[in-house]
Amino acid sequence: MKISVTSIMVDDQQKALDFYTHILGFVKKQDFPVGEFRWISVVSPEGGETELSLEPNVNPAGKTFQEAIFEQGIPFTAFEVDDLDAEYERLKALGVAFTTEPTAAGPVSIAVFADTCGNLIQIYQHQSTE
């Protein structure tokens, strides 16, 4: 068993595709129309085969959950980075809104930002053990 696709709910698929590719730097893997929506997935240019599907949050049940955890300040998911401070500065310069600046949290350092599509995203870097 493998995790080859995971997903995140977004309030606007085109806006999400723009943010996840142009701002975060992921690469579009799939994009085809399905009725009034699209099946869109992105992958990391740094390797790994897992696709992130950008799913429309049209279902009120999903939207309620998404907005509740957003207002509670809870990240929907997390991505690993090699250099948290550099990534924080890069994203901040692009106008990304952070709710948590780089902070040590046990074995990792974390920061949290809004993806403009209804989610908070955590980025983290493993602390060096040397």
Place this chain on the structure above:
Amino acid sequence: MLTHDRLIRLCNARNALRVTGEAALSIDEIAQAAAMSRFHFVRQFKALFGETPVQLRTKARLDEARHHLIFSDAPITEICMAVGFSSLGSFSTLFSSRFGRSPSQFREALSHVPEQVYPDCLSVLRAAWEAGAQNSRSEEHTD
């Protein structure tokens, strides 16, 4: 950095922008309720939600119209006015732009698949695969 308090105020503003009809507040009133100047309100709102308050309000109205098209038999003109548009033409154009088909086409398509109002992702993929397979068969027949 966006403090949690400010995040909550901006979320409340988003909820206020979704209110349609006579109860809808102006952008200035909503900015004031969020305790921000209009300039900072619009700037921070866009950084958080990826769109301006006016854009979000328009989308909220279109989403509500979509809901009414699904769950009511009200005439399209009535729905257009109820959600806050004054022109049927601009409503239809904006609706088409957001949902890929006009309000009347949307309602017509819905009448064929009422059980698929909120399709899950597997249903969506299966439908796409079946449509693709059907197209392939059509192409084979025309060869």
